[in-house]
Amino acid sequence: xxxxxxxxxxxxxxxxxxxxxxxxxxxxxxxxxxxxxxxxxxxxxxxxxxxxxxxxxxxxxxxxxxxxxxxxxxxxxxxxxxxxxxxxxxxxxxxxxxxxxxxxxxxxxxxxxxxxxxxxxxxxxxxxxxxxxxxxxxxxxxxxxxxxxxxxxxxxxxxxxxxxxxxxxxxxxxxxxxxxxxxxxxxxxxxxxxxxxxxxxxxxxxxxxxxxxxxxxxxxxxxxxxxxxxxxxxxxxxxxxxxx
Numbered sequence: 001x002x003x004x005x006x007x008x009x010x011x012x013x014x015x016x017x018x019x020x021x022x023x024x025x026x027x028x029x030x031x032x033x034x035x036x037x038x039x040x041x042x043x044x045x046x047x048x049x050x051x052x053x054x055x056x057x058x059x060x061x062x063x064x065x066x067x068x069x070x071x072x073x074x075x076x077x078x079x080x081x082x083x084x085x086x087x088x089x090x091x092x093x094x095x096x097x098x099x100x101x102x103x104x105x106x107x108x109x110x111x112x113x114x115x116x117x118x119x120x121x122x123x124x125x126x127x128x129x130x131x132x133x134x135x136x137x138x139x140x141x142x143x144x145x146x147x148x149x150x151x152x153x154x155x156x157x158x159x160x161x162x163x164x165x166x167x168x169x170x171x172x173x174x175x176x177x178x179x180x181x182x183x184x185x186x187x188x189x190x191x192x193x194x195x196x197x198x199x200x201x202x203x204x205x206x207x208x209x210x211x212x213x214x215x216x217x218x219x220x221x222x223x224x225x226x227x228x229x230x231x232x233x234x235x236x237x238x239x240x241x242x243x244x
Contacts, residue, residue: 120191124161
């Protein structure tokens with residue numbers, strides 16, 4: 001693929017060697033009619049065969065790239081590394097465990113383009129969740145609390161399936177767990193949000209790398225911080241250059 005990509009797919013992963021080939025193949029099929037694209041895997045300190053699998057697959061795929069974190073830094077840091085390294089002006093993100101179905105990718109791109117230049121995010125919202133009952137319960141509670149505090153108008157900010165202009169993302173203040181608060185911060189910038197319902201799938205192989213109790217209190221602190229950020233920007237200026 002010699003043409004510069006207009007779309008970059010960013011996939012953060014940690015210890016997902018068994019899921020990579022199937023997911024890469026599905027992404028390629030989903031974007032086969034969408035013009036030039038690249039797939040940027042961010043290997044967040046994996047200790048399994050993730051890097052070797054990416055090396056093997058990239059031999060025949062010049063559009064497949066690996067960004068390596070020597071130590072695990074978390075999902076938000078991995079997404080940020082991928083977006084900063086991306087060559088495309090439009091970013092698609094999805095989880096590396098196979099639960100996000102790449103066949104929905106064209107719908108995200110269509111929604112972003114239809115919404116126009118004032119749109120800063122297309123947020124996926126999962127239906128038919130395949131997680132455990134406990135994990136679904138914790139997500140419902142977290143989403144209700146977040147919506148009450150931030151009023152971000154989004155049902156499922158925890159869904160990793162997102163599409164956005166690269167420059168809109170890079171303009172946001174960065175902190176750990178940013179990916180869970182993007183709708184509120186995008187609205188803070190005066191940009192709109194579109195939504196795409198996506199069918200959740202069971203994880204292809206392996207086990208989840210993210211727990212509940214290890215991020216509970218951090219999430220509460222993050223929520224308070226984002227609320228503070230929202231109150232500190234009351235008005236978004238409309239700035240135009242004066243040409244004389």
